[in-house]
Amino acid sequence: MRIDGVHATAGYSGYFVDDQRAIKRGAERDGFTYDGDPVTDGFDEIRRAGESILVEIELADGTRARGDCAAVQYAAAGGRDPLFVAEEYVPVVDGPVAEALVGRDATAFLENAELLEALVVDGDRLHTAIRYGVSQALLAAAAAAERTTETDVLAAALGTEPATEPIPVFGQSGDARYANAEKMVLKGVPVLPHALINSEEKIGSNGETLLEYVEWLTERSQELGPEGYDPRFHVDVYGMIGELFGGPFDRPEIVDYFAALEEAADPFPLQIEGPMDVGDRAAQIEAMVELRDGLAEAGVAVDVVADEWCNTFADVRAFVDAGAADVVQIKTPDLGGVHRSARAVRYCEGTDTRAYLGGTCNETDVSARACVHVALATDAAQVLAKPGMGFDEGYMIVENEMRRTIARRNRRRGAETTDEVSVDD
Template identity: 45%
Template structure:
């Protein structure tokens, strides 16, 4: 077959793994570190550098194609896979996955993924393994068939080759004001995330958060180019529910109040509350969506926590329990599942946001771009890291290169035709 060897190389994610439970419980920051004891299993401190593992497929022409495995920033939270352990993942990949890779037709992408990523001992492989190996297989199929990764996705899922760009969303990290300025100067489509993940950042009754939202809108008008009008998107990590109460009406009232404070802007509020389970999240988010829609609010809610798997995404989309789904790419496993998730959202007329994590790598970000463009997602995350410039350049440049290639191929085909 086309894969003759498998390489593994330890690596670094572009940010840190954080113990969300400890942060929500009140851990304070001292510089860049969090002070206090970890709560989530596997963490020996609240913040630790993100690790990754690259898997390389040596093809018969000696080309090596790569994919990267890692978990998300808040590993072990909200039903997610536990903290990434490079040694354990490396051992499993060597023993179980590598022999499978040597025995598949790598030019047949979905078929290869199904065979290589099949359960082991009646259990699904770790999602990080699915994610990294599926990236490498996508690159292998693209190389063998002399196409872009996006074209492979289009072919496998019966999609038209795209012509339109996908809007890009940047995240600020804790350097909110500086990074918001960077986003505005770069005319980013959707901004700024805000990382509103503590009571200090949200404020009593959400007042600190509301003031920040108003500041972002004012700053956009002040230093943005003429005609620049981004979508404002804030991730509040459940703090609306924690501060005003886990009751859909109260949460909707608060969101409407925030939207009214920035007239003329579309407002996305990610993770307004955490109701403790997927089913409870679906029921209560559906009520919030209904209230916002009935009021004609410019605000939209985005689900993240409790919506991890492909089946979770289907349940939220079918129940209209969100306006947008964050498809957290490492959490849905195989990157083919990211494509499936976008298509599920589109079938149910729910927005598809191809997200992921700041802990990812340049390779996983580039693969995500191809899937996002191929499926024409509604938005995609600039990743990895929290620095804005690096993540935006990786994702925006990859998208621009991809669209240039597709335009060229289209023009060549028209000449031949």
């Protein structure tokens, strides 16, 4: 099936884009916005409305396949690509990207996605958000042309055996960390609550506020959760533990604090994302290794999750090879094409590092559904509920797409088994 057209339209994403450095330096909230001056290149204000590019691939039979270009909430932070402004990049998709893809076979997903990754415009590779969104549309186009699921297209391309059970979904609360956590507990969400601990106010001057929150979360999970509810707690601290205690990161007070967090979460397992941000990849890996070693020596069973400075496939590989994390977040918009996120998940196979297929609240419903297929095709350890910070909407989108896909694949396998029995008979 031939690709006859590639079209781009500027749109919105599911949240906002924030200047993380300005926020961590103490920018004060003003309602839903922030007071103060931005400090990261490209930002003209600390919080901007999130943007996307709506990509549509037209096939020769008139079928249309979609993908959405989007970037993470904290753009241009931690080694990421610059701020993504949709109107600046729509001409790139309508022009050079379309010229490269029109006329190609839509069923050749991997070849088309790799061509996109290698495309150079004005001397530079395409912004990761463009590669992300257009590759989603290429995956959807291949699935439509082959009359199968995106999960199966990706699994066939990479030689994987897809998951047959739903991947644990990780809910994100935003700043409504109490109300949204209770919603997650009531719905029996497997991994929760993210909690958005990105300032001293939220962690406490000595870490006491986060400890109190984890204690509360444990109590509410036991009080409100469905029978047999056994969640995993996952809290993103945006480097604030490092800010609070300083380095080196196996110092006794750091380990003692993690031990206190473990006790607060008991009997549920706990993982802490982004415990520190030390400014570059090599130093971040070294600090994370030191922290893991310190926790292991003290017998503290809290897992650490790599986030800052773990953006590209090469970054994921470096963290995994060094044993710098129990879990790596694979931030889908930062890796470019969705097949690269899939390969990053696969790189964790056979190691003691689990793959969390993440992303950002600042995506769209289309990109969230595409990521479900990446998670299923690679049997990731967990997948993020997205987009948005309202929790319910993102959880519904991700969980339902996953269940829908598994049910479809099960029906097809059942039909194939029936056909085989009939032939044998």
